[in-house]
Structures are given as structure tokens and as C-alpha cells.
Amino acid sequence: xxxxxxxxxxxxxxxxxxxxxxxxxxxxxxxxxxxxxxxxxxxxxxxxxxxxxxxxxxxxxxxxxxxxxxxxxxxxxxxxxxxxxxxxxxxxxxxxxxxxxxxxxxxxxxxxxxxxxxxxxxxxxxxxxxxxxxxxxxxxxxxxxxxxxxxxxxxxxxxxxxxxxxxxxxxxxxxxxxxxxxxxxxxxxxxxxxxxxxxxxxxxxxxxxxxxxxxxxxxxxxxxxxx
Numbered sequence: 155x156x157x158x159x160x161x162x163x164x165x166x167x168x169x170x171x172x173x174x175x176x177x178x179x180x181x182x183x184x185x186x187x188x189x190x191x192x193x194x195x196x197x198x199x200x201x202x203x204x205x206x207x208x209x210x211x212x213x214x215x216x217x218x219x220x221x222x223x224x225x226x227x228x229x230x231x232x233x234x235x236x237x238x239x240x241x242x243x244x245x246x247x248x249x250x251x252x253x254x255x256x257x258x259x260x261x262x263x264x265x266x267x268x269x270x271x272x273x274x275x276x277x278x279x280x281x282x283x284x285x286x287x288x289x290x291x292x293x294x295x296x297x298x299x300x301x302x303x304x305x306x307x308x309x310x311x312x313x314x315x316x317x318x319x320x321x322x323x324x325x326x327x328x329x330x331x332x333x334x335x336x337x338x339x340x341x342x343x344x345x346x347x348x349x350x351x352x353x354x355x356x357x358x359x360x361x362x363x364x365x366x367x368x369x370x371x372x373x374x375x376x377x378x379x380x381x
Contacts, residue, residue: 231341287307332344
């Protein structure tokens with residue numbers, strides 16, 4: 155009877171200990187799951203854009219596309235901006251290549267590359283790079299400011315870069331909305347000056363005719379980046 159009484163007395167305690175051990179195992183499992191979830195959320199948070207204020211995230215920016223050109227020579231603003239030198243030329247920022255040829259008869263040296271920006275203050279606008287350049291990209295390729303889109307060579311004509319028509323056929327300055335200013339001038343064009351101001355904001359030195367009165371019209375939708 156004593157043994158039976160002891161067994162009966164001990165049974166609730168044993169049951170309590172088993173339940174307690176089960177509870178502790180559940181808590182440990184929950185902690186482990188919580189740590190895994192926190193780790194996962196931490197990784198996701200690290201991949202998100204930096205938040206600087208409520209509803210405002212830091213987006214991708216532009217970089218100087220001529221930063222690695224050797225012997226960069228500033229020439230003038232015309233339909234775009236002219237430079238001499240040799241070396242790699244990068245895209246301004248995230249974009250899609252819409253033209254890429256080294257044999258365009260309409261430009262001295264033959265190169266004609268266009269890309270449509272997909273991010274930043276000029277998203278949706280098209281940039282051209284022309285003359286003494288050989289494309290290193292293909293139509294439809296997605297590029298960034300770290301992508302070399304062309305090799306610039308010292309062919310005597312230099313390069314020209316600026317805002318292109320959305321069609322990618324030629325410079326924007328030639329359209330009526332920009333004043334219908336073609337390759338014979340008068341220069342500098344207002345739209346060429348706008349692109350030069352963007353390059354200046356990225357660290358490219360000012361063009362020699364930067365302070366001359368511009369011709370033509372700056373269509374709406376182009377970034378206000380200078381005076």
C-alpha cells in the first residue's frame with residue numbers, strides 16, 4: 155500500500171515534469187524559428203533601397219560616362235557635346251540599348267549608339283554616342299553605369315554625345331520641338347547645353363563654348379541640372 159501511495163503521489167509530479175520538458179522543447183523550437191525568421195528579414199532588409207524619409211527611397215544615380223577616357227579633350231557643344239581622346243565609354247546609368255552600329259554613314263567615324271534611360275531624373279529619355287566609337291553592346295541589352303558601351307578611338311573626329319530623338323534616328327536638336335538645329339548649326343544648341351550641364355554635374359569639365367548664348371528650344375521633360 156505504501157508503495158502504491160508513493161507511486162500515485164509521484165505520478166502527477168512526473169506528468170508535470172514531462173509537460174514542462176515538452177513546453178521547454180516547444181519554446182526552444184519557437185526561438186530557433188524566430189531566429190531564422192529574423193535572419194531572413196535582416197537579409198531582405200539589407201537588399202531594400204535605403205529609406206531617407208517616409209515614402210522616399212534612394213534610387214540609382216548616374217556616373218561620368220567618360221571617366222576612363224585617356225587624353226580627354228573638351229571641344230564644343232553643338233547638337234550634343236564633342237570630345238577627343240580614346241578609351242572606354244560607359245552608359246550614364248541603367249538603360250536599354252536601342253541602336254549599336256559602327257558603320258553609320260550619317261556620322262564621321264561611323265559609330266552610332268543610342269540607349270534609353272530607365273532610372274533617375276532623365277528616365278525615359280534617349281542618349282546618343284556617335285562618331286569615333288565602336289560599340290561593345292547589342293540592341294536590347296540592359297546596361298548600367300558600370301557597363302562599357304563603346305570603345306572610343308583617336309580617329310580624327312572625336313566623339314559626340316547628347317540627347318537623341320526617341321526614335322533613335324538622330325539628335326533631338328534636329329526636331330522642330332527643339333528648334334530644328336542640324337549639323338550646320340548655329341551652335342551651341344540649347345538641348346546640347348542641357349546635356350553638357352548634366353555631364354558637368356557628374357564631374358566632366360565645362361565645354362569651351364559653355365557660356366555662349368544657346369540656340370533652339372529645350373523641350374519639356376528634360377532634367378533641370380544647371381543654369
